[in-house]
Amino acid sequence: MKRSIFTVKKSSMKSWNEIFRNQRPVKVKSFKTGTVIINRRGTINPNHSKIHDLEDKELEVPIMAHWIHHEDFGDYLIDAGLDASYFKDPRGNVRGILAGFLADEFHQDENQNIAFHLQKNQVKLKGVFLSHLHSDHMAGIRELPKNIPYVVGKGEKYFEYKPFLYGNYLKGINLHEIDFSTVEPIRPLGLSVDLLGDGSLWAVSTPGHTRGHMSFVVNGFEGPVFLTTDACFIREGLELGVASSDYTWNVKMAQNSLDKILEFLKEHPEVKVVCGHEDPNAD
Ligand SMILES: [Zn+2]
Known part of the structure; x- marks a missing residue:
């Protein structure tokens, strides 16, 4: 894996109102690539002042x-989901001396892997934007083309614990890092980068879950869509207004990022929101 800097195109847009008045020919379609078991107490921080009694259960x-x-710039992915290795192996081909101690927490049906969805929809990928570098968001890279840019937030850490535990998720790719400090914040979300340069797709810096964590705004003709990714795992977290504590690098920053998102959604009720581990196609 090589690292380089993502070239940020400076935008003249100063507000989300202005951005949403300039809708672009962009669409988003979400693919389910498998499932994972997570814990409710942790997915929603049980120590937040708004939480009094949160029942513990597995979700x-x-x-x-x-x-x-x-329409003009082609096809991109936000996150890579899971590759086909999870259909037969609930640990997704993670190798190493410690792999046998991992919980069997993943599940995948046949033909749910990311490459299957892309082929079925005849998607010709030009790049992949990764919200963060956790296995459930990047394992799919193993079956994606290597000669396209992969983009993360600057400072996002990637760990492989050879020989103990490793998945070779990023082997052979070029990782481009977005430096959010070079752009003007757009309130209330803050530091936001116009990824394709025409206001169609935005990466928003939402640190907390991980250091370089990003959420996304899609500004299409069908109305704006906000993808929280893991700034908010599930709908219940959004409704309660409480971010995660488990699996999370900095709980205070994660809550701060969610608070900004909640303010944004209040100011822009026209925005459709999709949480990180929510399937917008499910009823
Ligand atoms: Zn996740």
Whole structure:
């Protein structure tokens, strides 16, 4: 894996109102690539002042990837979901001395892997934007083309613990890092980058779950869509207004990022929101 800097195109847009008045020919379609078991107490921080009594239970949640189709600029992915290795192996081909101790927490049906969805929809990928580098968001890279840019937030860490535990998720790719410090914030979300340069697709810096975590705004003719990714795992977290504590690098920053998202959604009720582990196609 090589690292380089993502070239940020400076936008003249100063507000989300202005951005949403300039809708672009872009669409989003979400793919379910499997499921994972997570814990409710942790997915929703049980120590938040708004939480009094949160029952502990295991939740099976979908693992999503989002196809962005732009009429002029082509096809992109937001997150890669899971590759086909999870159909036969609930640990998704993770290797190493410690792999046998991992919980069997993943599940995948046949033909749910990311490459299957892309082929079925005749998607010709030009790049992949990764919300963060956790296995349920990047394992699918193993079956994606290697000669396209993969983009993360600057400072996002990637761990492989050879020889103990490793998945070779990023082997052979070029990782481009977005430096959010080079752009003006757009309130209330803050630092946001115009990824394709025409206002169609935005990466928003939402650190907390991980250091370089990003959420996304899709500004299409069908109305704006906000993909929280793991700034908010599930709908219940959004409704309660409480971010995660488990699996999370900095709980305070994660809550701060969610608070900004909630303010944004209040100011822009026209925005459709999709949480990180929520399938917008499910009823
Ligand atoms: Zn996740």
